Amino acid sequence: xxxxxxxxxxxxxxxxxxxxxxxxxxxxxxxxxxxxxxxxxxxxxxxxxxxxxxxxxxxxxxxxxxxxxxxxxxxxxxxxxxxxxxxxxxxxxxxxxxxxxxxxxxxxxxxxxxxxxxxxxxxxxxxxxxxxxxxxxxxxxxxxxxxxxxxxxxxxxxxxxxxxxxxxxxxxxxxxxxxxxxxxxxxxxxxxxxxxxxxxxxxxxxxxxxxxxxxxxxxxxxxxxxxxxxxxxxxxxxxxxxxxxxxxxxxxxxxxxxxxxxxxxxxxxxxxxxxxxxxxxxxxxxxxxxxxxxxxxxxxxxxxxxxxxxxxxxxxxxxxxxxxxxxxxxxxxxxxxxxxxxxxxxxxxxxxxxxxxxxxxxxxxxxxxxxxxxxxxxxxxxxxxxxxxxxxxxxxxxxx
Amino acid sequence: xxxxxxxxxxxxxxxxxxxxxxxxxxxxxxxxxxxxxxxxxxxxxxxxxxxxxxxxxxxxxxxxxxxxxxxxxxxxxxxxxxxxxxxxxxxxxxxxxxxxxxxxxxxxxxxxxxxxxxxxxxxxxxxxxxxxxxxxxxxxxxxxxxxxxxxxxxxxxxxxxxxxxxxxxxxxxxxxxxxxxxxxxxxxxxxxxxxxxxxxxxxxxxxxxxxxxxxxxxxxxxxxxxxxxxxxxxxxxxxxxxxxxxxxxxxxxxxxxxxxxxxxxxxxxxxxxxxxxxxxxxxxxxxxxxxxxxxxxxxxxxxxxxx
Numbered sequence: 282x283x284x285x286x287x288x289x290x291x292x293x294x295x296x297x298x299x300x301x302x303x304x305x306x307x308x309x310x311x312x313x314x315x316x317x318x319x320x321x322x323x324x325x326x327x328x329x330x331x332x333x334x335x336x337x338x339x340x341x342x343x344x345x346x347x348x349x350x351x352x353x354x355x356x357x358x359x360x361x362x363x364x365x366x367x368x369x370x371x372x373x374x375x376x377x378x379x380x381x382x383x384x385x386x387x388x389x390x391x392x393x394x395x396x397x398x399x400x401x402x403x404x405x406x407x408x409x410x411x412x413x414x415x416x417x418x419x420x421x422x423x424x425x426x427x428x429x430x431x432x433x434x435x436x437x438x439x440x441x442x443x444x445x446x447x448x449x450x451x452x453x454x455x456x457x458x459x460x461x462x463x464x465x466x467x468x469x470x471x472x473x474x475x476x477x478x479x480x481x482x483x484x485x486x487x488x489x490x491x492x493x494x495x496x497x498x499x500x501x502x503x504x505x506x507x508x509x510x511x512x513x514x515x516x517x518x519x520x521x522x523x524x525x526x527x528x529x530x531x532x533x534x535x536x537x538x539x540x541x542x543x544x545x546x547x548x549x550x551x552x553x554x555x556x557x558x559x560x561x562x563x564x565x566x567x568x569x570x571x572x573x574x575x576x577x578x579x580x581x582x583x584x585x586x587x588x589x590x591x592x593x594x595x596x597x598x599x600x601x602x603x604x605x606x607x608x609x610x611x612x613x614x615x616x617x618x619x620x621x622x623x624x625x626x627x628x629x630x631x632x633x634x635x636x637x638x639x640x641x642x643x644x645x646x647x648x649x650x651x652x653x654x655x656x657x658x659x660x661x662x663x664x665x666x667x668x669x670x671x672x673x674x675x676x677x678x679x680x681x
Numbered sequence: 682x683x684x685x686x687x688x689x690x691x692x693x694x695x696x697x698x699x700x701x702x703x704x705x706x707x708x709x710x711x712x713x714x715x716x717x718x719x720x721x722x723x724x725x726x727x728x729x730x731x732x733x734x735x736x737x738x739x740x741x742x743x744x745x746x747x748x749x750x751x752x753x754x755x756x757x758x759x760x761x762x763x764x765x766x767x768x769x770x771x772x773x774x775x776x777x778x779x780x781x782x783x784x785x786x787x788x789x790x791x792x793x794x795x796x797x798x799x800x801x802x803x804x805x806x807x808x809x810x811x812x813x814x815x816x817x818x819x820x821x822x823x824x825x826x827x828x829x830x831x832x833x834x835x836x837x838x839x840x841x842x843x844x845x846x847x848x849x850x851x852x853x854x855x856x857x858x859x860x861x862x863x864x865x866x867x868x869x870x871x872x873x874x875x876x877x878x879x880x881x882x883x884x885x886x887x888x889x890x891x892x893x894x895x896x897x898x899x900x901x902x903x904x905x906x907x908x909x910x911x912x913x914x915x916x917x918x919x920x921x922x923x924x925x926x927x928x929x930x931x932x933x934x935x936x937x938x939x940x941x942x943x944x945x946x947x948x949x950x951x952x953x954x955x956x957x958x959x960x961x962x963x964x965x966x967x968x969x970x971x972x973x974x975x976x977x978x979x980x981x982x983x984x985x986x987x988x
Contacts, residue, residue, distance in 0.1 A: 332885070332889060333888075333889075334885050334888070334889075353888065354885070354888040354889045355888055355889065355890070355891040355892065355893070357889075359889065360889060361885070361886070361889050363882045363885070363886060364882075365880065365882055367880065367882035367883050367885065367886040368886075369883065369886075369887075369900075369901065369904075370905065371904040371905060380887075380890055380900070381890035381891055384890060384891040384892055384896065385891055428886075428890070432890075
């Protein structure tokens, strides 16, 4: 396996769309890097450029110690797993796996040995004689993986390989890919729009937006320290709550005010960088899992509580997801708009309506014993370390 | 009384309407049934009878001949030659159409400027009557007024005097030319549809697997196109075996009997020589032969589709 380096990569399509802009990534030997982002963020285009299926407009791609920009796909020594698997429908599973080896003019016994080894690794031994159309979705997925593995390439490229599977199977195959990747120590670039896949699979995750890299970090860092509103809103489910807020100081402590309500900042949240924002507007972000029904946390201090009105209650058994209205204007930065639009055009319309009403809908993941009912007023506690602050103009995280 | 008559009338109209209700579907299909009976079943039955009797415009009466009509056709060297000519002309025509159609389809499968206009133009010959096609090739080829010889002469710089429709190898060439000109678009459009149905990702996968374009063609395109290709070939072979119009217009079966096909031979027997009994017997045999060949073709050629 080899290291893959992408430097200042750019792609502009002939009709003028700029799909990727100045993208630099380094994928270490044996590392799995996930490219994630909403549709149209350039992740698949990037992958196809690495594969050689799409020409680069600028920048260089290096696999191992070779610059491969001008090499055709067949000379790049990489394997790709396609979203629709792209199995050869007229060939059996065995022939599908053997095809890349046959083209490399390997000897018959060697081909047979490698095909059977890959088949064993993926549990495909009993299916070698079947045609792709006689296989289930999960089996086809495995064959596609097998065809990639059998070649022992420099790197694996995976283009949303799980998106055609149903939810249960997806979870299972995700674990399978994880296991294989660790076992083979395979350098892998994995493209997905599913942030759960990104978080669970990636050694590191690169989040793209409109062809530009937003942040590249470990999943945990991405979750804990999102570099801007876009990253914060994209990672995590349900998504982070955002509200327009103002920083101030009372009794020597920093506090944040949204609408008529205030929260006192905990030591873990009070960064020196925030001093500069006192008296200025900013964006406050709180993840749903860091909110709790105050009735379940009797010991929580009053200055970490705020009130809302319950709109929707979704019981999940282990927890209750509660949507509640808070009297404060929502933030409608470009980032937030795009995040909403990635969900649906209707989601954006909802946001715009909320802004006119000066209401923000928060989502909280409360304990299963919460009594919060639709239409009721609810008091909510923000856990320590829950508050994230972003610049209202640039959307950037206020760090330090 | 008046009341009773009224009730009777009502009952009568009720039975009538319920009869109509119950049999309405038959009323609806009856015109079609009558039409099929008159135009297909009756002529077919009549033709069986004709094949076994003397049915000749020059000979009065319809004496029973048993299988003599059939014997005469089978022993006629012209009939045998016509079958052979039909076989090889149909094979050659379909082969030419397949190759050119495939090349055209390969060239046109990727979008390019003007493709939207080019495809309908390519398909135009398909919509023309074969008689018209034969006629305009006759106008183009036949000396002394056809421009073909003049054009070839101008290109080669010497006099060209090919008798396109009355000289032996050239008459075949003319027929193949006219048939291919008309039917290549058929192959083209079916193969184009077949090619468009092959997902792009398969070519990407083949490319990454290490296949060169030529290998991708032989290992991906051809096997995936094969079922469609076989269907198109089966259709065309069956159709080409019945070729008549172009020959009637271009060569009239000549020179001599060189371009007699089965259809042309039967036409001559029936409507030039007025041996309708013999012609009908031949037509029956040809139909059975063609059915057997078609059945074999369809079974044999379509097998890979099922596998």
